[in-house]
Amino acid sequence: MVEAENTPENADTGVSEPQEDLLSDPQSLLDEQKKAFADLNDQYLRLAADFDNFRKRTARERESITTRANERFAVDILEVVDNFERAIKSDEAHLREGIVQIQQLLAAQLQRHGIVPIESLRKPFNPQEHEAIAHVLSDETAGTVIDEVSRGYRMHDKIIRHAKVAVSKGNEKNTEV
Incomplete structure (x- = not known):
């Protein structure tokens, strides 16, 4: 068996040779760069397409969830219509x-969906919950809700309709001072 001599051409076993080939051959370096660019561009296009598909799928799912929730609410309201x-x-x-x-059935159906009335009578006026449509002289303290023309509603923590209320201005004796 003949052993290879440790000569300079055998000493570098393939590590420096390809680098020397790339450096000595700019065309092959350019081809490698073009191939790497094409691979990265392909990965980018696939990722962009995957993201677009994800965005469309989540939009469809969101729409489907909303539709199903509306259907459940409609079925509950149809029971009220039947009555x-x-x-x-x-x-x-x-x-x-x-x-x-x-009316009691409807209130229960609304409450099941997180919709509850806002209690307003004899409470201090709160512009976040109430809409004042009149200021009336009364024996109540000024700023107190004395009449509820249209009830307000809250869905979970959000006001979905403000209560339309009449607010006390106090009585005349107190306002003349």
């Missing part, structure tokens, strides 16, 4: 009782 139809067909003696029961 109104029954109340209309009933006789006069039971009509008021039926309407009161329907």
